[in-house]
Amino acid sequence: MLNGRILVVAFEGWNDAGEAASGAVRSLKDELDMTEIFAVDPELYFDYQFNRPTIAAEDDGLRRLSWPGTVLYAPTVPGAPAESLAADAQLNVSGANSGNIYLLLGTEPSRTWKGFASEIIDAALAADIGGIVFLGAMLADVPHTRPISIFVSSENAQVRAELDVERSSYEGPVGILSVISDAAEKVGIPTLSIWASVPHYVHNAPSPKAMLALVDKLEEIIDVVIPRGDLVNEAAAWEAGIDALASEDEDMAAYITQLEQARDTVDSPEASGEAIAQEFERYLRRRGDGRSDEPWRPPNTT
Template sequence: MTDAQIPVLRNPWMVAAFEGWNDAADAATSTVDHLIEEWDAEVFAELDPEEFYDFQAVRPVIAPSENGVREIVWPTPTLYFARPPRMDRDVLLLRAVEPNYRWQTFCSSVVELAQRAGVQELITLGALLADTPHTRPVPVTGSTNDPVLMERLSLDQSRYSGPIGITTVLGDVAARAGLATAGIWAAVPHYVAEPPCYKATLGLLGAVEDAVGVGLPQGVLREMAEAWQRGADDLLGQDEDLLEYVQSLETEHDAGDLPEASGDAIAREFERYLRRRGDDIA
């Protein structure tokens, strides 16, 4: 893509999510998919999958096109852009499968495109399986290199050390290039890990909303999260051993929660409500 082909964007920010190791229950990519759909996002740029994927591990598929002709669909990393209504900033949305090869080259290519478009803030999304009860709010942790994002997010800072995914590398490359970055992770209950997990997706959407300080469209996501919750509750009703296990997780969770932390969580949710209400009125 040449500079002449790059549309003029209004102070854009960027969100990225990847299928694979970083995406328990598809919670992270579902967040980006939700925003692409809600905002009718258009393709901004595509990266050549030939450079980054092992096609025996990430196979292309054959599917009918819009005109009914079957064609091969390659696992192409795609950047979308959107101009959300009632928002004075545009958005880039990256949706991709985690690459098999050349991570640093891949991330440098993404960051270069982002910088040419004027992006100054990058948010990467991830989801992991954890010993957390589905009956409590989804734990969301994160890290950032920017004091403004730190203040907006008010997240428990991640203390993780160990193997990393592409989101961490992308955040590091972006930070070295001078972008403000935040990596946000949702914890998915491991005993209900089958995708989708709309409750975790809703938790990630709320954290992104906090990061940018504007209301984001929920669409049917809240209703889907409530339906997911009911389904998980029904599962417990059919398995007494699982019920006892979840009750033990609840005890551990509640013993570790401080009243201040609960108060902060309630305050953040109320602030999100006010932002969305303000957007609806506008």
């Protein structure tokens, strides 16, 4: 059902804990030979007081503005759009089809989501996209010392049957990924979602370990060997850095031990998907509840 050219999508913002999803797609863009083929007009979809432009010095020494937006990238040498990327149910990685990976990377828009989604779908249809894979990341009560939990789901019955994945049971507020997914399915483009769980106690820093986990799962599903670049070393350094912080803080270390014990209790192949889905629901419902960034600290009662 996921045939031909696959579009891999990630957005900075609400769907992107630890910059894991956007970081994974950005890593793919850096490692693969890609070229820009489409970009939305940022004036139509972004509130610059919420998503401000940035300025930075470039290699030529000049400082230039960078505006929030969304860009579609295609391989410099595209593959044939008719070739199946998920032909075998065992998800064996052949290394073929590297010319069939397309990327969509951007910032979640501030307004006009229906119009935004329509533009993205029109661009996908023009590029002969045969399936869309959405990458997301959520904050969760998980330890950084264990493998990153990954939850794969699809709203498409044929994709679920072919890849043996689940349908999400979540009900509640959604991000732009769900809006684009709904629009894609309505025009006949099958979709799949891959979500990573990021330890909430280190949410202020990018999580290369979660980026790597998303890339690993993506490689399994779309039948192509994906270069990792520096992600493996960066993931190891990220984990070692948190270990060093915890070694100097007994409360934090004890809290992480509790998370490890809870993870080990539920970490079985048959339970992991349901457990991650439940954690996703808890995460969405507790957004904005004033939760401390350091939950291992006792509350200040003075």
